Amino acid sequence: MQQLFMAIVTMAAGVFACAAYFFLTNWLLDRIFPSRGVSSARASRNMRIANQIRPWLFLGPALLLLSVYLIYPVIESVWLSLHDRSGQAFVGLANFNWMIHDGEFRQSIFNNFLWLLVVPALATFFGLVIAALTDRIWWGNIAKTLIFMPMAISFVGASVIWKFIYDYRAEGRDQIGLLNAIVTSLGGAPQAWITLPFWNNFFLMVILIWIQTGFAMVILSAALRGIPEETIEAAVIDGANGWQIFFKIMIPQIWGTIAVVWTTITILVLKVFDIVLAMTNGQWQTQVLANLMFDWMFRGGGDFGRGAAIAVIIMALVVPIMIWNIRNATREMKG
Template structure:
């Protein structure tokens, strides 16, 4: 109860603080550069000053937060990655040369690449198919709500749900995991799914696909509804089948949106951490870059230099995709 009360107090104080800042800063601005009782020349000059300053009163907190929590950490990580474990001795790019000769890093990198190949493709494809199908049935909105629901769950919450699905209690013990219960029902042998080499990565990916399919579905459904009806009707009159209309008429018209959804999920996959941490903690060859960075920085390794080097690698992988994504969104907006 104390935690709930504390959280509510923090929320109330935060909202009140925001209101006080925006109302108070605009009041002060209007008082400092007032126009009432001023000569036309002074009033015009003050109006120009107000027009220049007021946007920054709203953007200022966001820029401050971005500087403190994004821009500064980027340069700090680059700086720390050039030092040894203690942070006292400058070692240049030694941390990076060590990374690319380290088997654990290379395995984590390959696992991330496998996530990149499977998760964005599967999530986008399933989201697109579901969006197209649910628009054709009367209960489509109900189906969309159910499919989108996992988006409201944190990755840790989703991992706990799927941990019960994959749960394994050993031979001769009653299984409570849904997957093993199904296997037993059909006469199969229960398995420790999360320890199966290669397949365990796929089982972890299913969690993120389950969560992100709803996101892809919502965005792509909106894009499909934006396709002019005349285009589809003309294809129907010409005798085109439903599959041909879908692949040759509809998809080309929303290709930019598909690409943006794909790259947005790709950026998320490059930073995947919570699911691996909660499900396997990187054991059984499921390690990924973000979890490896966490291990080196805060656990076991305790080496901030190497941890920061992994963080820089993740950032370097994300930046080109992010730039391309922003450009595609800008083109779509025009």
């Protein structure tokens, strides 16, 4: 109850502080540049200046937070990546040279590549199929709600759920893991699924696909509903069947949205961390870049140079996709 009380107090204080900030700053701006009680020429000039300043009062806190929590960490990470483990002695590109020759880093790159191949493709595909199917059934909104629900679960919470699904007990004992219970009921032998090299990566990917399918479904469902009915009716009149309408009429019209969903999930995959940490902690050849960065930065005494170098690599992979995504989304909105 104390934690709940403190959470409510914190939220209330935050809302009050935001309201007070915007009220006081606008009040102060109106006092510095009054539009009443002065000549019409001066009032017009003050209103023009105040209108130019006012948007920055709203943007100011966000820009400050972005600078402190985004821009500064990027600059600091690049700086640390050129220094030794303590972050004091300059070593140039030595940390990047280490990465090229480190087996665990190469394993992480390979695993991230697997995630990039599988997760965005399957999450987008399942989201698209479900969006198309649920729009045609009367209980479609209920189905969408159920499929979207995993989005409300944290990655660690989802990992705990799937850890029970993959749970392994020695042969002869009752299997509480759903997957092993199914396998043993069919006469098979139980497996420690998340310890199977290579294949365990796909078992971890299932978790993120399960979560992100709901996101893809919602965005693509909205895009499908935006398709003009006239094009579909014309295709039906011309004799097109359901598959032809879906692949040759509907998908081409929402291809931009599909690309945005795909790249958004791709950015998330490049930063995947929580699932691997909670499920395997990078063991059994499941290491990914973000988890490797965490290991070098905060474990075993910490190596700020190598940890920051890995962070720079992740950023270098994410930023181009993010820029393309923003431009594409902007173009879609203008269209």
